Amino acid sequence: MNDKQPEPRPEPKSGDEPRRITDLGTLKALGHPLRLRVYGALRVSGPSTASQLASQVDEAVSLVSYHLRKLAEHGLIEEAEVQSGDARERWWQAAQDTLSFRHEDFKDTPEGAATHAAVVRSLISYRREQYETYLDQQEAWGAEWRKAADQSDFLARLNPAELTRLNAEIHALIRTYEEQGKAAEAAGDTEGRENVALHLASFPFRL
Numbered sequence: 595m596n597d598k599q600p601e602p603r604p605e606p607k608s609g610d611e612p613r614r615i616t617d618l619g620t621l622k623a624l625g626h627p628l629r630l631r632v633y634g635a636l637r638v639s640g641p642s643t644a645s646q647l648a649s650q651v652d653e654a655v656s657l658v659s660y661h662l663r664k665l666a667e668h669g670l671i672e673e674a675e676v677q678s679g680d681a682r683e684r685w686w687q688a689a690q691d692t693l694s695f696r697h698e699d700f701k702d703t704p705e706g707a708a709t710h711a712a713v714v715r716s717l718i719s720y721r722r723e724q725y726e727t728y729l730d731q732q733e734a735w736g737a738e739w740r741k742a743a744d745q746s747d748f749l750a751r752l753n754p755a756e757l758t759r760l761n762a763e764i765h766a767l768i769r770t771y772e773e774q775g776k777a778a779e780a781a782g783d784t785e786g787r788e789n790v791a792l793h794l795a796s797f798p799f800r801l
Contacts, residue, residue, distance in 0.1 A: 612690065612691065612692035612693070612694060613689075613690040613692065613693055613694070614693075614694050614695065614696070614699075615693060615694070615695040615699075616695075616699045618700065618703075618705065618706050618709060619668065620668040620669075620670070621695055621700065621706075621709055621710065621713060622709055623664055623665060623667070623668040623670065624665070624668070624670060624693070624695075624713065625709065625712060625713035625716055626661065626664075627716050627719070627720070628651065628653065628657070628658075628661055629661045629664065629665055630716055630717065630720050631651045631720065632647055632651055632658060632661055632662065632665070633665060633670065633671065633688065634720065635647050635650045635651060636671060636686060636687060636688050637688050638789055640687065641674035641675070641677050641685045641686065641687045642685065642686060642687075643683050643684065643685055643686070644658045644659040644662055644684065644686075647662070647686075662686055666686070669689055670688070670689055670690075670693070671686050671687065671688055671689050672686070672687060672688075672689040673685065673686060673687075674686055674687035695710065695713070697710055721791070721793045724791055724793075725745075725791075725793070728743070739788070757796060757798075760796070761794070761796055764794060768792060775787065
């Protein structure tokens with residue numbers, strides 16, 4: 595769910611193929627800060643009800659239900675099979691394994707370019723919040739996880755083709771680990787496994 599880079603989802607849904615958002619209405623629907631949080635919670639937790647999601651994002655159930663309907667109107671989420679004995683409960687899941695949206699699809703209109711920039715900034719804020727939450731809680735994670743976690747910065751002199759190739763290689767490596775983790779968990783190897791966020795940003799800059 596970002597400007598080009600894919601992110602993982604723990605279990606398959608009706609649409610496992612990556613979805614590239616190219617229409618402004620869908621991008622606007624996704625870009626609301628609370629909807630980004632709700633969508634992110636769904637991707638991590640899997641099928642959930644509005645009340646479960648409201649607890650995760652610390653918002654009113656009625657407000658979360660409203661934003662779930664908006665996400666569903668644009669095919670970003672869909673109804674899931676009922677996961678409890680209460681058939682009255684409405685369960686939701688992300689409708690695709692990966693979302694992407696790119697500047698090139700929105701650059702031709704001022705509104706499109708501004709919306710794309712705003713959504714990317716909202717994603718950056720969301721990811722910063724994720725990392726700051728980890729920093730606040732890192733003592734509780736224990737020494738092994740603190741040693742495994744990483745925050746790195748690299749500087750390279752590249753041309754566009756080289757950066758494109760580098761990103762593709764990094765994505766492929768991450769997907770390999772995603773699949774290995776899913777396969778191991780499906781085989782019963784669940785000991786010590788947690789959700790792990792990997793945030794990648796690569797861009798040119800000048801001083």
